[in-house]
Structures are given as C-alpha cells and as structure tokens.
Amino acid sequence: MSTLKHVYLSNSSLFVNNKLVLRGENPIFAKFLKEVYLYNLSRYPKFYKMDALSKLAFVASEVLLKDYKHKHQAEEVGIILQNKSSTIIVDKKHQASISNREEYFPSPANFVYTLPNVMTGEICIRNGFKGENAVFIVPGFDAAFLMNYLQILFDNDKTKMMLGGFVDAGEDYYEAFMFIIDEQNYKEIQADQLYNLYKELKENAETS
Amino acid sequence: MGNRIAITGLGIVSALGMNVSENLDSLKKGISGISSLALLDSVYKNILPVGEIKKTDKQLADILQITYSEEYTRTALLAMIAAKEAWGVSGNNTDRSGIISATTVAGMRTSEQHYVDFLQHKDKSHFVETHDAGDSTEKVADYLGINDFVTTISTACSSSANSIMLGARLLKANKLDRVLVGGVDALSLFTINGFNTLMILDKEPCRSFDDDRAGLNLGEAAAFLQLVPEDKLRKTDHVYGYIAAYANANDAYHQTASSPEGVGATLAMQKAIDLAGIEKSEVDYINAHGTATHNNDLSEGLSIMKVFGDEIPAVSSTKPFTGHTLAAAGAVEAVFSVLSLQKGLIYPNLNFSNQMKELSFSPVVKLLQTNVKYVLSNSFGFGGNNSSIIYSGD
Amino acid sequence: MDKLIQELKEEIIEALNLEDMEIDEIDEEQALFGDGLGLDSIDALELIVLLEKNYGIKIEDPKQGKDIFYSVKSMAEYITAHQK
Numbered sequence: 001m002s003t004l005k006h007v008y009l010s011n012s013s014l015f016v017n018n019k020l021v022l023r024g025e026n027p028i029f030a031k032f033l034k035e036v037y038l039y040n041l042s043r044y045p046k047f048y049k050m051d052a053l054s055k056l057a058f059v060a061s062e063v064l065l066k067d068y069k070h071k072h073q074a075e076e077v078g079i080i081l082q083n084k085s086s087t088i089i090v091d092k093k094h095q096a097s098i099s100n101r102e103e104y105f106p107s108p109a110n111f112v113y114t115l116p117n118v119m120t121g122e123i124c125i126r127n128g129f130k131g132e133n134a135v136f137i138v139p140g141f142d143a144a145f146l147m148n149y150l151q152i153l154f155d156n157d158k159t160k161m162m163l164g165g166f167v168d169a170g171e172d173y174y175e176a177f178m179f180i181i182d183e184q185n186y187k188e189i190q191a192d193q194l195y196n197l198y199k200e201l202k203e204n205a206e207t208s
Numbered sequence: 209m210g211n212r213i214a215i216t217g218l219g220i221v222s223a224l225g226m227n228v229s230e231n232l233d234s235l236k237k238g239i240s241g242i243s244s245l246a247l248l249d250s251v252y253k254n255i256l257p258v259g260e261i262k263k264t265d266k267q268l269a270d271i272l273q274i275t276y277s278e279e280y281t282r283t284a285l286l287a288m289i290a291a292k293e294a295w296g297v298s299g300n301n302t303d304r305s306g307i308i309s310a311t312t313v314a315g316m317r318t319s320e321q322h323y324v325d326f327l328q329h330k331d332k333s334h335f336v337e338t339h340d341a342g343d344s345t346e347k348v349a350d351y352l353g354i355n356d357f358v359t360t361i362s363t364a365c366s367s368s369a370n371s372i373m374l375g376a377r378l379l380k381a382n383k384l385d386r387v388l389v390g391g392v393d394a395l396s397l398f399t400i401n402g403f404n405t406l407m408i409l410d411k412e413p414c415r416s417f418d419d420d421r422a423g424l425n426l427g428e429a430a431a432f433l434q435l436v437p438e439d440k441l442r443k444t445d446h447v448y449g450y451i452a453a454y455a456n457a458n459d460a461y462h463q464t465a466s467s468p469e470g471v472g473a474t475l476a477m478q479k480a481i482d483l484a485g486i487e488k489s490e491v492d493y494i495n496a497h498g499t500a501t502h503n504n505d506l507s508e509g510l511s512i513m514k515v516f517g518d519e520i521p522a523v524s525s526t527k528p529f530t531g532h533t534l535a536a537a538g539a540v541e542a543v544f545s546v547l548s549l550q551k552g553l554i555y556p557n558l559n560f561s562n563q564m565k566e567l568s569f570s571p572v573v574k575l576l577q578t579n580v581k582y583v584l585s586n587s588f589g590f591g592g593n594n595s596s597i598i599y600s601g602d
Numbered sequence: 603m604d605k606l607i608q609e610l611k612e613e614i615i616e617a618l619n620l621e622d623m624e625i626d627e628i629d630e631e632q633a634l635f636g637d638g639l640g641l642d643s644i645d646a647l648e649l650i651v652l653l654e655k656n657y658g659i660k661i662e663d664p665k666q667g668k669d670i671f672y673s674v675k676s677m678a679e680y681i682t683a684h685q686k
Contacts, residue, residue: 190647
C-alpha cells in the first residue's frame with residue numbers, strides 16, 4: 001500500500017499518508033473545515049458556498065491532490081466515492097425552510113446541495129475532471145465494492161487515474177477517507193488491505 | 209459493429225397523445241400539446257403553460273383496465289401505459305428480461321398533496337411508500353412480469369437517455385436478453401414552483417433556438433423502448449431501428465448550469481459519432497435537447513457548431529410540442545427519433561421566428577419528408593450530465 | 603447607508619450559507635459575482651429572495667439582477683431607492 005497516496009479527516013485531525021499533519025484547534029466540524037481550507041490550500045471562494053459534505057470532500061481532495069505529480073489529462077481523471085448519510089445536514093436545513101407555511105422561504109443555495117453526488121461535482125469542477133464519477137450510498141465503507149468498480153474501469157481502459165474513497169457527515173460525526181489510484185498501481189491494491197488501512201486511520205483519528 | 213442493439217418496441221404517452229400513433233399524428237400535423245394546466249391546482253394555473261396529459265388518474269387506470277387506488281401514483285400510471293405499449297402483450301418469460309426506468313419527481317405529485325397533513329396524521333403514511341423513485345419502476349415491473357433486473361435512474365433531464373444507455377450496455381455485456389428502457393415524469397407543484405424560482409419558465413409557449421426565447425414549458429410524459437441484441441432476436445420481433453452509439457460526458461462547470469461553451473455537450477456528441485463509426489456528415493437529423501432556456505440553447509447551439517462545423521444537419525427541438533418532460537425527455541425523443549428514421553420525417557421546431565445572433569444555423573421550421581438514416585438525439589441534465597445517442601434505421 | 607451595508611453583509615452570509623466567512627472578508631465595493639466573491643446564477647436567485655423577504659422588494663426579471671447585485675454597495679443603493 002506504500003504506493004497509494006491517501007488522506008483521512010475526522011475528529012479534528014487531518015492525516016496524509018497516515019501522518020497527522022493538522023490537529024484542529026476547534027472541535028466544531030465547520031470551524032475545522034475552514035482550518036483545513038486555510039491550512040495550505042489556494043484561494044477558492046466557492047468553498048464558502050458549499051454544504052458541509054461538499055466542503056469535507058473538497059478539502060480532502062485538495063489536500064490529496066496538492067503536490068501530487070502525475071502526467072494525466074484532467075479529462076481522463078474520474079472520482080468514485082461512497083457515503084452513508086447522503087446530505088442529511090443540508091437536507092434538514094432545507095426542510096426547516098419549508099416546514100412553516102407563513103415563513104416559507106426555500107433556499108436555492110441549500111437546495112442545490114441536497115444531492116450527495118454534488119460533492120464529486122465540486123471536485124470535478126475545481127479540477128476539470130471529466131472521467132467517470134459516481135457516489136454510492138452504502139451502510140459503511142465497502143472496500144470490496146469500490147475496488148471491484150475501480151478495477152473494472154482500469155481493466156477496460158476507461159480511465160487512467162481515479163480518486164476513490166468514503167466521505168460522510170452528519171450533525172455530530174464526519175469522516176473523509178480519500179485516495180488516488182492509477183493505472184500503474186491499481187493491480188497491487190487489494191480490497192482487504194484498503195479496508196484495513198481505513199480501519200487503522202479511523203482508530204488513529206479516534207485516539208489522536 | 210459486433211452485436212447490434214435492436215429496438216423492438218416503442219411506447220409513449222405525452223401531451224401529444226396516449227400512444228405512438230397519436231403522437232406521430234400530432235408531430236406530422238404540427239399540433240403542439242402545450243396548454244393551460246387543468247388537472248393540478250396551482251397558483252400558476254393560467255400563467256405558466258404546460259404540456260399536460262388531459263386524463264385524470266382514474267381515466268389512466270381505466271385505460272390500463274386496473275382498479276384505481278391510491279397505491280398508483282400518476283407517475284406509475286403513465287409509466288405503465290407507455291411500458292405496456294412498448295413491451296407488448298406477448299410474454300417473454302424465457303428471456304432474462306429487465307427494466308430500467310428513469311424519473312426525477314417520482315411520487316412527489318401525490319406526496320405534496322399530503323405533505324402538511326402527514327406530520328399530523330399518520331394515516332397518510334402509505335404515501336411514503338409511493339414517494340421514492342423506484343416505486344413507479346416496480347409497479348411497471350410487477351404489471352408486466354419483468355423481474356430479472358429492475359432499476360431506476362435519476363440524473364435530471366438526461367435520466368432516460370441514460371437508462372437507454374444502461375440497457376444497451378447490459379445487453380452487450382450479456383447480462384440480459386431483453387430490456388425495457390425509458391422514463392417518466394408527471395407534472396407536480398414541486399417542479400412547477402422549483403423551475404419557476406429558477407426563473408426559467410416561459411409564460412408563452414416555449415421558443416427553442418429563438419433569439420427571444422424566455423425559458424421552457426414543463427410537460428409530463430412516459431416513454432419506453434424495448435431493446436434486444438441482434439443475435440437474440442426472435443421471428444416475432446419487429447425491428448424499428450438500432451442504437452448505433454451513445455456517449456455521456458460531463459461539463460465540470462457548475463452544479464446546475466451548463467457551461468456556456470457546451471464543453472460536455474461537444475464531448476458527448478463527438479464521442480457518439482466516433483463510436484458509431486460514421487462520418488459526421490452522415491447524421492441526417494439532430495433532435496436537440498433545445499429546452500428554450502437561454503443557457504441550454506446557447507451552449508447546445510455552439511457545441512453543434514463546434515462538432516459539425518460548416519455542415520450542420522437538420523436540427524430541431526420537439527420540446528415546443530411536448531414541453532420539457534424532464535426524466536422522460538430522453539425516451540420521448542428516442543421514440544420520436546426512431547419514428548423519424550422509420551417514416552423519413554424531420555419535425556418542425558415550432559414557435560421559431562428569430563435567428564439567434566450567436567449561431568450560424570437556425571432550426572427546421574416545417575415538416576420535412578426525406579430519407580433519414582442516422583438521428584442524433586441530445587439529452588442534457590442539470591450540472592452538465594450530457595448524453596448523446598445515435599439511432600440508425602438499419 | 604453604512605448600517606445598511608453591514609446589515610446586508612450579514613444577510614448575504616446567512617442567505618448564501620457562507621457561514622464561515624467573516625463580515626470584514628467582504629468588501630462592499632468588491633464584485634460579488636465572477637472573480638470577486640465567486641457567486642453565480644443560483645446565488646443571484648438567492649439574493650432576489652433576500653430582497654423580497656427582508657426588504658419587500660420584488661424583482662421580476664432576473665436580468666435586472668446583474669446591475670443591482672454588482673456589489674454590496676450597489677445593493678444598498680437599490681434598496682434605499684426602492685424601499686417603501
């Protein structure tokens with residue numbers, strides 16, 4: 001797994017390749033996201049407009065892609081993510097804005113984020129990725145499903161480089177696990193190893 | 209080309225009619241289905257024109273010869289009518305058969321009527337069952353006895369184009385022998401109000417590719433195609449046409465708007481032409497997405513120019529006939545494309561009068577009778593989910 | 603006017619869910635759309651809702667929004683001129 005670049009964010013901690021690179025000062029999810037954004041990423045005002053889930057996926061992808069050298073065209077790159085809670089945080093906000101007949105002001109800015117695949121959209125928009133992209137709702141990170149899907153794409157020459165992972169957020173929990181896989185290393189990566197890596201990172205974040 | 213995908217059944221219900229022949233008749237006569245909303249109680253009733261099917265849910269159930277009950281949403285009923293026409297009466301029980309349907313609003317039309325009561329009155333909870341996108345697909349599957357593969361796609365306005373693509377892929381991968389593909393959307397307050405807040409609904413009948421276009425008209429419809437790979441065709445199958453190629457590409461531009469230059473649309477059309485193994489000059493007709501919003505028609509028009517250069521084939525949008533039927537649009541226009549091949553017809557782009565300044569071409573405004581071998585049909589969804597499918601006659 | 607400008611900044615942050623942005627991160631003369639704050643057509647609709655909800659001003663034609671919503675300052679000027 002040494003060839004796989006990965007990031008993990010949870011519990012106010014940011015890990016890059018299993019190394020703790022940022023320990024958030026503020027335990028609040030939103031504040032931590034801004035800390036990661038300001039940590040060493042370039043200016044992208046659209047960040048502020050995103051819902052919590054997109055922000056989480058976005059900062060994870062930015063950290064992941066920063067200083068990552070590759071020779072692939074953006075158009076050949078794709079992204080497949082998994083998620084458990086869909087867009088529950090912004091769904092509740094939207095619901096609150098339409099639950100009262102007298103104060104009925106649904107917000108387009110919220111509404112456009114009430115789909116989990118918007119997080120992959122934001123990453124594609126940021127990087128110009130035009131490869132295959134999808135979000136699968138799963139009960140928990142399913143490494144076997146994800147690796148099988150990614151391997152099929154590589155085996156059939158549908159892609160050269162992919163981002164993969166599990167990005168999930170609810171009102172009192174959040175985690176993002178994201179990695180880069182390409183035509184060079186995809187055969188070396190076994191689903192059970194990937195799952196063990198995820199477990200290890202999760203435990204590290206919980207005890208950090 | 210290997211094992212080609214044949215189209216062996218067509219079914220449609222739209223504001224133009226309750227079956228294929230009624231739809232074709234309206235297309236030939238140039239009669240639009242756009243009218244005032246009659247069957248839904250909206251504050252925009254006499255303000256925003258729509259492509260409405262003038263049958264109550266009870267009347268739809270009567271056409272299907274089933275007992276009307278709250279178990280069937282309007283979405284499910286429309287889907288069942290079109291699916292039945294495309295699937296035919298002959299049971300295909302020996303085949304591995306599947307259905308891929310598409311919808312965006314699903315059971316919303318019913319849910320929204322009970323939404324306020326639901327929180328207080330739990331007895332309305334049975335509508336929760338009919339709300340999700342899979343409900344109408346499952347109703348069709350049960351009604352026609354299709355059970356080897358049942359799934360539902362929701363990618364906004366490219367939904368049913370994508371269900372056609374998925375169906376063709378499953379056949380090519382030999383996962384199924386026969387598949388029913390298409391989509392459905394019923395009009396609902398949700399979509400009318402939603403699109404209205406986006407300020408993209410025209411108060412007049414929509415004017416696709418017109419310089420003065422002011423937005424789209426919403427419509428409702430269901431349309432399905434029956435697909436069979438060529439090597440599994442039966443003697444009883446009638447072949448209406450073939451799916452020559454398809455491609456889907458994204459814009460990577462914005463969550464809802466298409467990129468002004470039509471990056472994804474260009475990619476999708478170009479890839480489809482390449483995969484079909486034809487010259488772009490062989491495309492006889494482009495059935496455009498042509499919603500009549502400022503954004504779509506500009507970006508689609510520019511991308512057509514980019515792909516076809518100086519030799520732009522006949523182009524028209526049939527949205528002024530049917531309204532924009534959202535998830536059903538790709539399948540509705542697939543049926544129209546296949547009829548175009550069969551009958552040698554190119555449909556007029558109704559309500560057109562002023563050439564768009566940015567474009568080098570204008571749409572076809574009169575019904576043309578000509579030899580049509582290849583039709584390219586575009587379906588572009590929110591967020592730049594762009595699909596192009598090429599249909600061929602033989 | 604200054605009071606209105608401060609108020610508008612707060613309202614824009616709330617309406618557009620720019621929740622982690624601070625008031626002084628918005629310059630009242632800076633362009634809201636494009637390169638400035640990076641707003642887009644969906645946000646323009648949100649600002650139309652904001653004017654209706656908080657100031658009772660209704661905008662029928664979204665094309666009008668381009669000038670009104672150029673900056674926080676131009677919004678404040680429009681509100682001052684049109685509020686009943």
